[in-house]
Amino acid sequence: MPRILIVVDSTCDVPPEWVRRFDVRLVPTYVHFGMESLADDGVQLTRQGFYERLAADPLHPTTAAPPPGGVMEVMARALDEAEHVIALTAPKELSGIYNTFRLAAEKLGPERVTLVDGRSTSMGLGWQVVVAGEMIEAGAAPDDIEAALLDMQPQIHVWAALDTIHYLRRSGRVGWATAMVGGLFQIKPVIHLYNAVVESVGRVRTAQRGFDLLADLARKAAPLDRLAVLHTVNLAGAQRLAEALKDIWPEAPLALVEATPVLGVHVGPNGLGLAIVKRRQQDTGSTG
Amino acid sequence: MADQETQQPARQLTCNGQTLKQLAQAGRDWLDQHHALVNQLNVFPVPDGDTGTNMLMTMRNAIAEAANTDSDHIGQVAARIAHGAMMGSRGNSGTILSQIWQGFAHALRDQPTLNAELLVKSLREAADTAYRGVIKPVEGTILTVAREAAEEAELAYQETQDMAVILARVVARAHDALARTPQMLPILQKAGVVDSGGSGLTYILEGMLRYVRGESVVSELAAAAPVEDLAAALAPEDEMGYGYDVQFIIQGDNLNVNVIRSAIDAMGWSTVVVGHETVVKVHVHVHDPGIPLSYGVSLGAISDIVVENMQAQYQEYLRERTGQVAPADIPGQVDSPDTGHVELGADDIGVVAVASGEGLARIFRQLGASELVMGGQTNNPSTQEILDAIQRVPTRNVILLPNNKNIILAAEQAARLATDQEVIVIPTRSMPQGISSLLPYDPQGDFQSVADTMREAKDDIVTGEVTVATRSVELNGVDVAKGQVIGLLDGTLTTAGDNLHAVVQNLLEQMRVAERELVTLYYGDGIQEEDAEELRQSLADLYPSQEFELVYGGQPHYRYILSAE
Structure with missing residues (x-):
């Protein structure tokens, strides 16, 4: 059975136990306070520290899409370990994340990456990761997974x-x-x-x-x-x-x-x- | 960030890998000087004010990647920079900038040095790659600037092989394209800005040109405090308020720029002083514009004087940028009544509300009322006035909020007279009931169910009103002497006394505040904000589990209107 891995941006909020179970590959997005750029990887940016800072810091943070290279790194590693990648992102209307995933997929070989605009974020995106993970466990093919996700989105x-x-x-x-x-x-x-x-x-x-x-x-x-x-x-x-x-x-x-x-x-x-x-x-x- | 190497004399440009590094650094530094300005321009695609930051981070990461290479091979250095941009870009504009570097580096991949032909080719490939780098290319953006820069390079190359000349024409064209971005992208026109990403790219190209010409990319503005945010820059530095933005030019002999800069800097903040022995340009923020102007006159002739009131600027900025009005002007004039206004179509639901006082009028606007009728307890509007307001609403379906028990009848009559429209009166008996009713208003919803939801919502709160008795009376077992403060609970007299705050407190007890979550105090036009804030604070101390919001209502007659929910 060809191995499939899921690559998704960090706004998906999938709980750690599912990330482990499905071996989900997360691409961190970024929060900026002025010129300070913090990756949403649970290390540079922790939930506790963030909200304390949000309340105290006179700088209002902004968010930024990851670099195409950052996506490529994660995606390339996944493609080393698997035959195919299901890539999911927050909606393209609301963020540049989808575009960076698109650029990365094009560079690495679009035929091995199924890129799906998740049309939602947080667990609205996360549930799609979980469903894709369950389907991969059950041996589904990439096209079937994509079809199931698009079917589920409404x-x-x-x-x-x-x-x-x-x-x-x-x-x-x-x-x-x-x-x-x-x-x-x-x-x-x-x-x-x-x-x-x-x-x-x-x-x-x-x-x-x-x-x-x-x-x-x-x-x-x-x-x-x-x-x-x-x-x-x-x-x-x-x-x-x-x-x-x-x-x-x-x-x-x-x-x-x-x-x-x-x-x-x-x-x-x-x-x-x-x-x-x-x-x-x-x-x-x-x-x- | 200053590079010693950037201070070099003008020369014919020959370009190897190390030169490219210097050029890129100069571009980065010039962007660094202006990135806050670029942030301010950011309205498209998402007006979150971070384009300059994202582009600068991308440039920094790009150049950091090339920092350790001492290769003279331009193709190799360009590849390092492009890789750094690809790995270190941030946000949309950073992604596009990384694509520009990708295309540029790809065109140079096997080249040890740059020549005019390659420069033209690489700028073209940079632009093409940028266009491919987005899902749906939009003109009037960084893409347009990149493309026109490439086109200008091609035109210039037909006339000259001098790369410095080509670059100068590229920068001039970039400026020109940037200036035309509002014509291509209406949202820019509306906001009165040029495109932010295009502006960032223009600064990068311009920084490169300044390097070629031997001009500094850091010193001129280095004395200025970094402008992180226009709002922050304009915010008052101290209790004296916002102050004035003062600019002028001094013409004289033997002017000492450094001496003038220190003197001006001592007078205010955000100082920028540039120039030479005979002409010095001054920019400073001060509380008293007379001080720097007098100083300027003492040194020579002053001209091009600009003095701007930053309080006004600040509020203008907030209005343009967020539709918001600065907290400082909330009591007093309602000069921006349209803040919450949304364009309604004929099939939407419109709302007419009766409002008493400027502050309450502003709240009804904020929550989406499309037309207001001014009036209340002591000046009930006429049926005709209400009808006129209904007819001004461009929708077939209208919800009418009388917001006073004495106005309900006139409102129902006006509703019957408005024969061209369907009008539902929600019998709100107080201003807070009107506000509560308006909260769930959905202009695009189903008329009947929106009206039902709004009717239910009016009873989500209890209203208290505090005023002064105009005659002596005994009512509901409450003895009132003329001139005493009285409190009404949902329209019924329930308490009276000589002390305003004590009556408010009694009334709140009758409103069973301890069981509520939020109390809003709308203070009337005769009440000072400080007194109202003092009352709010004492109530908050008394009821620590409740939230108290103090809001300027500006209503006549009622000293305070209270709502609890």
């Missing part, structure tokens, strides 16, 4: 209840967030990432209402194939949210994930989120 939703709109506004990636300013500071947006588009699904003024709205959205989306509860330095909130959704837990294991600092730059601390894969309704003639 079922993927990521919601997040942010503690403040401040970081999203500064990130520059979401136009409506830039517009929504004025006298009221305490506005907590609830956002939805679907097919590479970030939209607002609600504005609340207390964390509890954000929590309730997330739970509500998840319930409406049930039944679920996969469920990940995401947070940015808000483990207690994430555990409470997971508990509140116990009745709609899918059979697959639940993931409780602290989002990468690269996403933290854009959403800020004390955020809560969900990354779900809806169960595809079996085709019975209806379009549910």
